[in-house]
Amino acid sequence: MSKVSPPTAPTVGFISLGCPKNLVDSEVMMGLLDRAGARLTGKPEEAEILVVNTCSFIDSAKQESVDTILEMARHKTEGRASKLIVAGCLVERYRDEIRKNIPEVDAVVGTGELESILEAAGVQQAPRPASPFNILTSVQAEVHLGQESLSGTHKAPAVRPTPARAEGDLREQQGRFTRDDWEGAAHMLPTYLYDETTPRLLATGKASAYIKIAEGCDHPCTFCVIPNLRGKFRSRRFESVVAEARSLVERGVQEITLIGQDTTCYGEDLGLKDGLALLLDELAKIEGLRWLRFLYAYPNRITGKLLETIAKHDNICKYLDVPLQHASASVLKSMKRGAGADIFLKTLDKVRAAVPGIALRTSFIVGFPGETAEDVKVLEDFVKAAKFDWLGVFTYSDEEGSGAFAYDGKVAKRTIESRKRKLMKLQQGISKEAKQQWVGRELVILAEGESEETPLLWEGRTQFHAPEIDGKVYINDFGDLEALEGGRFYRAEITEAHDYDLVARITSGPM
Structure with missing residues (x-):
């Protein structure tokens, strides 16, 4: 009797778009596929199955997602790919339209359906290994910053109450999370949360990793549809986050960035007071963890x-x-954010007094409906x-489904672009002057x-410098070293x- 050969594991090409939170979702889906025996490739032309994890935060992100889907569809019609799967935020918003308008798409996986990637790809679940984390090589995924599965958490209730x-x-109750006008959107909001036992393939190299400590958002911001896409705010268990961090450090990770839509709300749903501070304090004690940071902080939290916790630990990044979004009190009120320039300046003074030398980053939206020239002047004075x-x-991106979509007083695109250019030019001068103060300083640098x-x-x-989003340090002098090693830490002098960028020479290391 002839022996039946087991089916060959499929080769899967993964393209991840959007924010770090989306990247973690991609790492989880890749981990699930890897554990089930699939092989990952970063070359779409080699893949039998292609997965595009999409972003739909603003119009430009949606367009990039659609363009990427169409590009990958050509590998199915003209290349070797036999299946195309679309995942992520675009699925939550345009589930039916994707199926209808892009017939090459075989399956869709929403933000709360990550485990459905196995069914979508046609591979079977495998037993959990001893360690869920593997380091993904650069050739296995491309990161850009059919029928719906029945196993997604949209449809299946959580094992324990969320x-x-x-x-x-x-x-x-006020209708913040409604998706009634979104054709094809599931009625139930996503409830999924991965944990420390969930497999992940890390796409951030051997030294750095993100940990998503919470999912979703409850804030009422009128410019944003993320709560509709990702559901209500929910924290991961304290012990789960700590266990994941320890596992990552044991695997060689030395930099961990905690992420969530609002990390400063962490633990409120678990009954924790100052949950983020408690979590940071515990994580900072992990031996071998060199840098610990979190993104993002809501100003009134x-x-x-x-x-005090940031200042207390040397390995918590200063x-x-x-993200303040604006400085004009009237615009912030329309955004349902509250506060204004004076309150923000007091907050920044408090931060700088408590943590001397801390680096501060923010982001603003210009062109929000009703924004006047005087509002912009308030913003410019605040930046100064x-x-x-x-x-x-x-x-400003006019997102259907957001509260601001129905607002009058829309600002012309040309005016919006002009306001953005002027604000960035203003910041350029501030940054140039500030960066000059860095020259001569000796700092620890992570060589990438x-x-x-x-x-x-x-x-x-x-x-x-947070990963991906801030300026760079260019190293043009290796000092006494013949070569550098990516993912290692060195001491360097800023020359x-x-x-926005700095130039440095290595003075010692690796550390």
Whole structure:
């Protein structure tokens, strides 16, 4: 009798778009596929199954997602791929339209259906290994920053009740999470949360990793549809996060970035007071963890205890990202954010007094409906006074389903772009002056690899640079070393400063 050969494991190509939270979702789905025996490739032309994990935060992100899906569809119609799966936020918003308008798509997986990737790809679940974490090589995924599965958590109730915050329950009563007008959107909001036993393939190299400590959002911001896409705010168990962090460090990870839509709400649904501060304090004790940071901080939840914890531990990065969105009280009121320039300046003073030398980052939205020239002047004066280390500016995106979509007073696109350019030019001058103060300082630098511009330069970061989003440190002098190793830490002296980037020479290491 002839022996029947087992089916060959499929080769899966993964393209991840969008924010770090989306990247963690991709790592989880890749981990599930890897554990089930699938082989991962970063070359779409080699893949039998293609997965695009999409973003739909603003119009430009949605367009990038659609363009990428169509590009991958060509590998199915003209190449070797036999299946195309679309995952992520775009699925939550346009589930039926994706199926209808892109017939090459075989299956869709929403933000709360990550485990459905196995059924969508046609591979079977496998027993859990001793360690759920594996380091993903650069050739296995491309990161850009059919029928719906029945096994997703949209349809299956959670094993245990999902905790909730009073604020979230109130927002739900007020209709914050409604998706009634979204054709094809599931009625039940996503409830999924991965845990420390969930497999992940890390796409961030051997030294750094993200940990998602919470999912969803309860805030009422009128410019944003993320709560509709990802559901109500929910925290992971304290012990689960700590266990995951310990496992990652045991695997060689030395930098951990905690992420969530609002990490400063962490633990409120679990009955924890100052939950983020408690979590940071516990994680900072892990031996071998060199850098620990978190993204993002909601301004009215920056407590004294949180700042005290940041200042207390040397391995907690002296870095705070506070997306303020605007400084005009009238615009912030329309955004349902509250506060204004004066209150924000007092908050920043409190932060700087509690944590001397801390790097501060923020982001703003210009062109929000009803924004006037006077509102922009308030914002510009605030930027001059605040002197942020890092600053990003988004142009308002009129998102259907957001509260602001129905607002009158829409600002012309040309005016919005002009306001953005002016604000960034203002910040450029502030940044240039501030970066000059870095020259001569000796700092610890994480070397990340050769520069994309030239192999003669290496790129790295200090604790004052978050992954991907801030300026770079270019290393043009290796000191006494013949070569550098990516993912290792070195001491370096800053020798030059430009508008946003720095130049350094290695003085010692690796550490």
